[in-house]
Amino acid sequence: MTSWWFRNAAVYTVDVMQPWASCLVVHDDRIAYVGEDDGARAHLRDETLEVDLEGRFVMPGFVDAHDHLIGGALAKVGVSLDGLHGKEAVLEAIRRYALEHPDRSVLRGFGWTPFTFGQGVQPHRTWLDSVTDVRPALMLTYDVHDGWANTAAFELAGIGAHSHDPNPPSGYWPRDPDGFPSGTCCEPESWLPIATALGMFTLDAVMEAMSQTLDAAPSWGITTAFDASPMVQSKSLVTEVYEHLVQRDLAEGLPVRLIGSYVARNPAMPPEVAAARLREMHHDVVSPNFSITTMKLFMDGVGPQHTAALLEPYTDQPDNRGPFVFPPDVVQRFIEAANLAGFDAHMHACGDAGVRGALDAIEQVQAAHGPLGARNTVCHLELCNIADVPRFAQLGVIANGTPLWGTDYRGEFIDSYPHLIGRERFQRDYLPYGALVRSGALVTFGADCPGVEVHEIPPLIQIEAAVTRQRPGRADDRPCGAHERVSLVDAIRCYTINGAFALRLEDEVGSLVAGKRADLVVLDQNPFTVDVHSIHAIGVRHTMLGGRFTHGGTF
Structure with missing residues (x-):
């Protein structure tokens, strides 16, 4: 570790009390000062290295609040x-x-x-x-x-x-x-x-997958990520992969701070057994940059395959509303078991019935036990009925999404989705990120690879999509629900401090404030001043994780 004085920069702190500064001082793994040059001098050490950033943009490291950086690329071979x-x-x-x-x-x-x-x-x-x-x-x-x-x-x-x-x-x-x-x-x-x-699941295969995602993440500015599933099913292989990550972290430090999950996909499993397994993993998988804190649950499947659970039937299959994986009464017991054990639940819900079922389940748990301090998340929200949007803020439930899906993704979604659910429902309820932000809900973003391609993981790609509802770099693209655009300020919060809050790390990361960990990114250009359709192309010059450069080398 060492000491740095980064100056002559456009420092965007994501701290509402002091949004902008021109310099910051880092001692070892912590931020010592954020402000202007005159105030910085009192915080310098004899060994502090002065770095003139020549006006470059500095911001908190990105927090990807739903991804699969461990095994997601297994599906990209x-x-x-x-x-x-x-x-x-x-x-x-x-x-x-x-x-x-x-x-x-x-x-x-x-x-x-x-x-x-x-x-x-x-x-x-x-x-x-x-x-x-x-x-x-x-x-x-x-x-x-x-x-x-x-x-x-x-x-x-x-x-x-x-x-x-x-x-x-x-x-x-x-x-x-x-x-x-x-x-x-x-x-x-x-x-x-x-x-x-076919031999898809081996330790060597997972390590090759991580080389595409986990190891590359610092080059995209990611410093913290929630891994929603390691994408392998064998308990022995999961153990082997997690042991590898712990040992690597202890030996050299992981390139990204990882918060992992225990995946419960079998609704027949007793909820107390699932909670016990999560507790066991939480205690056994521990290193400075890796921990397991969350139970991952599944309400339903996905819309295009007619496996998302809907409130009203699919337009092209009038007798089909889609199945639940975990019916609401079952998922309620799993949420209850996780929350009572001191853990959070993170629920996959793509259909509007899946989203409502998850919210209903959380409401029932809160009615029985109070909030329990839980930070439960409902993710994906492919369809979210407009009546359920305000319930996120009312219940203190976090909404997570992938902005790129809120575009004419792959040139297919705008024309194809209305065939599934009807144009009115598509325009009103499809990925309502803007409505959720305006409602006061805490919204987080994540790329969810393999739900996107590896080259689409970078947060700047996703942020541009959230701001424009168009495919990045395509100013002439049809917007996919322009009314659901979010501001650049909100999109950055969704990828920094909001994600940190969801992962219970808001006192440590997510904004550039004295005393927090030195997780930061240096960008070649200021996203607030470039053309909005160029945000995705901004280069990541340096990434720092806890005072350690993970991308771009030292100065």
Whole structure:
């Protein structure tokens, strides 16, 4: 550790008492002073190094409040189908990849969406059979909620006509008339056995995935992240991965401060067992920059696959409202167990019934026990009924979202979503970040890779999307609900101090205030002065985590 005087800068503190300054002093891992040069001199040491930042922008390190920096990139291996539309284009990309990689015994890919092949068209395993020869193949959707496997992959995993669906009604395999799975794997429970058979989950594979995300995060300005799931299902592998991270942190320091979670996805598990496992992990997984503090729960699936739970039926499937993974009465017991044990709950909820069910469950827990000091989060909010928006602030529930999804993501969402839910519901209730901020709710942002591609994780990309509701860098793009735009001030708060609060770190990080940890970012340009459609392109010059440079080197 050392001492630094960063001066001649545009320091945006995210502290309402002192939003701007021109310099700050760092001693070891803490901020010693924020203000102007004259006041800084009293805080300098003999060894303090003076750094002229030549007017560059300094702000708190970004807090990504929902991501998968440990294992998210496991789902970003193989041929990219991102941006491709139609059966022929997709199969041609896979065919070329297979020819270029004759040495690979299995073929993997990622990036297709439920809209890739046309509205309501699901890909068939025989399509893959035609371009993958005899090798097993598995292609995951952009958000990993669904997969697409060929015949060889199903057979390698021992899945056939007489195999029971893994977790109906959300986790299942659509079937051919003879009962054999047709190719699509709905929700992770259905593709995980295939991925396991294909060798997707090993410590080496997770370490390779982390090299793309966790190790790269400082170059995007991220200093703290909530890891919503390590993306591996084997308890022994989770233990092995966490032990690796603890030892790495103790030896050299992790590149990012990580707050992890215990994932409960089985509603049949006794809630007290889930709370006990979380407590065990909280005590066993401890290092300066890594801890487990949260129970991750699932209300439902996702809208495009008709597995998000809705208040009213899907427009294109009038008899279907989508299933719950955890019905509200069940999730209530899990929230109660977590909160009573002193932990927070973080709930995946994409449909408006899923969001309402999560809020109802929290309300019931509070009615029985009081607030319990809990900082529970409902994440994704693909659809949130306008009547439920004010309930977040009323109940003290944190709302988390991924701004890039609130654009015409992949050039598909604006036209495709209304087919699922109707144009009125789409315009009124789709990712209402602006309404939530205006309601007084505490809103946090996170990239949620693999729900976005690795190159879309950087917070500046997500912040621009939140401010414009357009794909970054596309001033001529159709806005996806312009009324849900948020200000740049609010978007930055969602990626700094709000995220810190959600993770119970607001006294340590999230703003540049004397006494807090020296987590900061130096940007090449000031996002308040550049064109709004250029925010995504601002370079991250330096990143500091607790007084330690994690990107850009020292001065």
